Amino acid sequence: MNKVLEVLNDFGIVELRPPQKKALERGLLDKNKNFLISIPTASGKTLIGEMALINHLLDENKKPTNKKGIFIVPLKALASEKYEEFKNKYERYGLRIALSIGDYDEDEDLSSYNLIITTAEKLDSLWRHKIDWINDVSVVVVDEIHLINDETRGGTLEILLTKLKEFNIQIIGLSATIGNPDELAEWLNAELIVDDWRPVELKKGIYREGVIEYINGGNKEIEAINDNDIYNLVVDCVKEGGCCLVFCNTKKGAVNEAKKLNLKKFLTNKEKRKLKEIAEEILSILEPPTEMCKTLAECILNGSAFHHAGLTYQHRKIVEDAFRERLIKVICATPTLSAGLNLPCRRAIVKDLTRYTNKGIRPIPIMEIQQCIGRAGRPGLDPYGEGIILVKNDRDYLRAYQALTQRPEPIYSKLSNQAVLRTQLLGLIATREIRDEHDLEWFIKNTFYAYQYGNLREVAKNINEVIRFLEENEFIVDFMPTELGKRVSELYIDPLSAKYIIDGLNEMENEEEIYYLYLISKTLEMMPNLRVYKSEELDLINEMESLGIKSFEIEDLEAFKTAKMLYDWINEVPEDEILKKYKIEPGILRYKVENAIWMMHALKEIAKIIGKSSDIPEKLEIRLEYGAKEDIIELLSIKYIGRVRARKLYNAGIRNVDDIINNPSKVASIIGEKIAKKILDELGVKFGQQKLNL
DNA sequence: CTTATCGTTGTATAGACAGCATGTC
DNA sequence: CTATACAACGATAAG
Numbered sequence: 001m002n003k004v005l006e007v008l009n010d011f012g013i014v015e016l017r018p019p020q021k022k023a024l025e026r027g028l029l030d031k032n033k034n035f036l037i038s039i040p041t042a043s044g045k046t047l048i049g050e051m052a053l054i055n056h057l058l059d060e061n062k063k064p065t066n067k068k069g070i071f072i073v074p075l076k077a078l079a080s081e082k083y084e085e086f087k088n089k090y091e092r093y094g095l096r097i098a099l100s101i102g103d104y105d106e107d108e109d110l111s112s113y114n115l116i117i118t119t120a121e122k123l124d125s126l127w128r129h130k131i132d133w134i135n136d137v138s139v140v141v142v143d144e145i146h147l148i149n150d151e152t153r154g155g156t157l158e159i160l161l162t163k164l165k166e167f168n169i170q171i172i173g174l175s176a177t178i179g180n181p182d183e184l185a186e187w188l189n190a191e192l193i194v195d196d197w198r199p200v201e202l203k204k205g206i207y208r209e210g211v212i213e214y215i216n217g218g219n220k221e222i223e224a225i226n227d228n229d230i231y232n233l234v235v236d237c238v239k240e241g242g243c244c245l246v247f248c249n250t251k252k253g254a255v256n257e258a259k260k261l262n263l264k265k266f267l268t269n270k271e272k273r274k275l276k277e278i279a280e281e282i283l284s285i286l287e288p289p290t291e292m293c294k295t296l297a298e299c300i301l302n303g304s305a306f307h308h309a310g311l312t313y314q315h316r317k318i319v320e321d322a323f324r325e326r327l328i329k330v331i332c333a334t335p336t337l338s339a340g341l342n343l344p345c346r347r348a349i350v351k352d353l354t355r356y357t358n359k360g361i362r363p364i365p366i367m368e369i370q371q372c373i374g375r376a377g378r379p380g381l382d383p384y385g386e387g388i389i390l391v392k393n394d395r396d397y398l399r400a401y402q403a404l405t406q407r408p409e410p411i412y413s414k415l416s417n418q419a420v421l422r423t424q425l426l427g428l429i430a431t432r433e434i435r436d437e438h439d440l441e442w443f444i445k446n447t448f449y450a451y452q453y454g455n456l457r458e459v460a461k462n463i464n465e466v467i468r469f470l471e472e473n474e475f476i477v478d479f480m481p482t483e484l485g486k487r488v489s490e491l492y493i494d495p496l497s498a499k500y501i502i503d504g505l506n507e508m509e510n511e512e513e514i515y516y517l518y519l520i521s522k523t524l525e526m527m528p529n530l531r532v533y534k535s536e537e538l539d540l541i542n543e544m545e546s547l548g549i550k551s552f553e554i555e556d557l558e559a560f561k562t563a564k565m566l567y568d569w570i571n572e573v574p575e576d577e578i579l580k581k582y583k584i585e586p587g588i589l590r591y592k593v594e595n596a597i598w599m600m601h602a603l604k605e606i607a608k609i610i611g612k613s614s615d616i617p618e619k620l621e622i623r624l625e626y627g628a629k630e631d632i633i634e635l636l637s638i639k640y641i642g643r644v645r646a647r648k649l650y651n652a653g654i655r656n657v658d659d660i661i662n663n664p665s666k667v668a669s670i671i672g673e674k675i676a677k678k679i680l681d682e683l684g685v686k687f688g689q690q691k692l693n694l
Numbered sequence: 695c696t697t698a699t700c701g702t703t704g705t706a707t708a709g710a711c712a713g714c715a716t717g718t719c
Numbered sequence: 720c721t722a723t724a725c726a727a728c729g730a731t732a733a734g
Contacts, residue, residue, distance in 0.1 A: 074710095074711085075710080075711085076710085076711075101711090101712095102711065102712055102713080103712095105714090105715085105716095107716090119711060119712085120711080121711045121712050122711080122712070124711095124712085125711095125712060125713075152709095152710085152711085153710080153711060156711080156712090248708095249707080249708070249723095250706090250707055250708075250723095250724090251707085251708075252706085252707080252724085252725090253707090253724080256724090256725095287719095308708075308709085309708070309709055309710075334708050334709075335708055335709065336708080336709065336710095338708095352722095352723095354721080354722060354723090355707080355708065355722095356706080356707040356708085356722080356723090357707090357708080360720080360721070360722090361707090361720095361721055361722045361723085362721080363721090423712095490713080491712090491713060492711095492712045492713065493712080493713090525711095525712080531706080533705095591709095591710075595710095595712090597713090598712065598713060598714095599713095601713055601714070602713070605713085626718090639716085639717065640717075640718080641718090642717095642718040642719065643718085643719095644718080644719060645718085645719075671719095675719095
């Protein structure tokens with residue numbers, strides 16, 4: 001038996017699913033053949049990728065080869081999930097598996113690992129720091145490769161693939177059902193596998209005025225318990241032992257729907273008890289609990305929940321796990337759940353067909369609706385899944401019908417996006433992958449962009465504009481990176497943001513903390529910024545004027561408001577107060593702060609290069625990370641001391657390393673003996689002193 | 695004159711990748 | 720180019 005099948009056998013997989021068989025028959029194990037697999041969610045895409053990985057990474061005796069594999073996923077959460085899963089499955093064969101994402105990296109050099117799980121952006125960033133192991137890579141699996149169509153992130157993936165194609169690497173693209181798989185496959189030089197096989201039957205239907213009308217015939221009348229259609233649909237499913245996902249187009253919508261879904265009647269006492277524990281866990285994440293936490297906890301007691309970007313990662317994890325355990329019966333979610341994470345349900349309900357974007361109201365792409373609906377049907381748990389679109393009028397009915405029956409939109413290269421082009425072209429020049437006009441032309445010709453647009457004149461115009469921008473701002477000179485250009489490429493920020501920062505530093509009159517925060521808030525990476533209300537404008541302008549800021553466009557005001565929020569954060573204003581004051585949710589605050597840390601780091605590095613060095617950005621970076629004032633920075637640098645412990649120690653007069661070493665018992669009385677011991681051990685080692693006894 | 699009801703106007707709108715060097719309460 | 724929910728406010732009718 002083939003080694004790949006043997007390994008699958010080890011996991012009890014004896015019978016392959018139709019698309020998997022098809023892939024094998026068409027030569028998946030031929031190590032030189034690229035593949036594009038376009039099949040529905042949950043039909044076993046990942047396993048096809050895994051088969052290719054095993055094929056390269058294990059030899060006939062199921063021992064590791066000297067080859068490397070890369071698994072590219074679209075989300076960090078997904079990367080962590082896959083990392084755990086693959087470690088459990090494949091470490092037993094001696095394979096070393098690494099996770100490399102923005103906020104986590106293996107301690108050792110990645111070259112000693114066999115399989116690396118990462119995001120496209122991280123791999124791109126690694127590439128810029130020159131990886132020496134790329135020639136060992138012989139297989140790359142790209143999960144959700146249709147992400148190439150994403151306005152802001154697609155270009156990065158496309159460039160990465162364009163580069164990978166030049167190596168002797170087998171590329172396996174895993175895609176949702178898309179409109180033009182043949183185009184993508186041809187560009188990738190890949191064998192195309194399209195299939196609509198699903199492990200659990202999916203019944204697609206449209207709900208209107210109390211009745212589900214199934215696309216493939218048949219109706220089902222839903223008992224009208226009250227006039228809330230979604231409630232009736234959810235109850236209909238829950239009372240038969242199923243659970244539901246409701247997809248909404250706004251965060252507020254998700255919260256409101258979740259609030260209205262009181263399922264207490266359908267919960268056993270045991271479930272109620274467990275839900276109570278979960279609700280308490282939710283409330284314990286942030287101290288004191290915010291409004292959002294309280295609302296979520298209340299919903300959970302009713303057996304429902306909401307899920308959107310305003311939740312912190314811990315909140316999300318709890319909700320997801322409780323849903324998997326079938327304690328929470330329904331999640332009302334924004335598209336956070338439509339792609340990626342494995343959270344199947346029996347009935348998926350799509351509430352909205354349009355969504356507000358920065359270009360106004362737009363129909364939600366058919367691909368996304370199909371992804372939402374495709375979540376229905378848990379193998380082994382549900383006899384069938386149901387994907388239902390809720391409609392209120394004839395126009396919606398037509399759209400819903402199309403969304404359920406038509407093929408999804410074709411995907412298009414998004415390399416025309418200027419921000420991506422700036423970042424990527426600088427990257428290519430900084431790594432010397434492009435050394436002249438000729439290289440540039442040749443490279444561009446190989447992109448999906450050029451493949452799709454055929455006529456290269458428009459493409460070239462776009463690209464020359466970017467090259468000119470990079471030259472004018474001294475990131476490159478005659479296709480050579482300047483020191484600045486090289487650093488900006490490594491920092492992985494948009495060159496335009498770097499220009500904002502440079503101009504801002506040059507115009508700076510006084511070194512004010514808030515001014516630095518304002519500078520980073522103006523960068524594209526921080527968008528979208530906080531909304532400014534009419535009533536706030538005047539105050540903001542006054543404050544900005546006093547700092548010597550001269551431009552008062554609405555974007556400037558928004559950036560300044562964001563800077564003020566960050567300023568509150570680093571001055572230890574309580575989190576719930578910040579949330580109320582700026583009308584945001586915990587998850588959004590975390591996200592903003594995370595970006596600010598990154599951009600402050602970039603600012604600090606750029607300042608060094610242009611000779612505007614200062615210790616303020618460095619301090620701000622630390623303070624952003626901990627949400628702390630300057631006085632406790634020294635304490636924060638010590639392991640095991642965060643903002644809370646640092647503040648306690650500081651207030652008690654312990655203000656630096658020496659104070660700790662000289663007053664061990666006092667430290668112990670403030671933060672507990674065990675932690676004090678750990679800290680002193682740490683300091684003892686660090687400063688080469690005798691270990692101190694308490 | 696107070697309260698309830700209905701109509702008008704105004705407002706707000708999804709998500710999430712990247713640096714770097716190691717560990718919060 | 721496209722929508723819609725909801726809050727805040729205001730006009731009108733009912734009590």
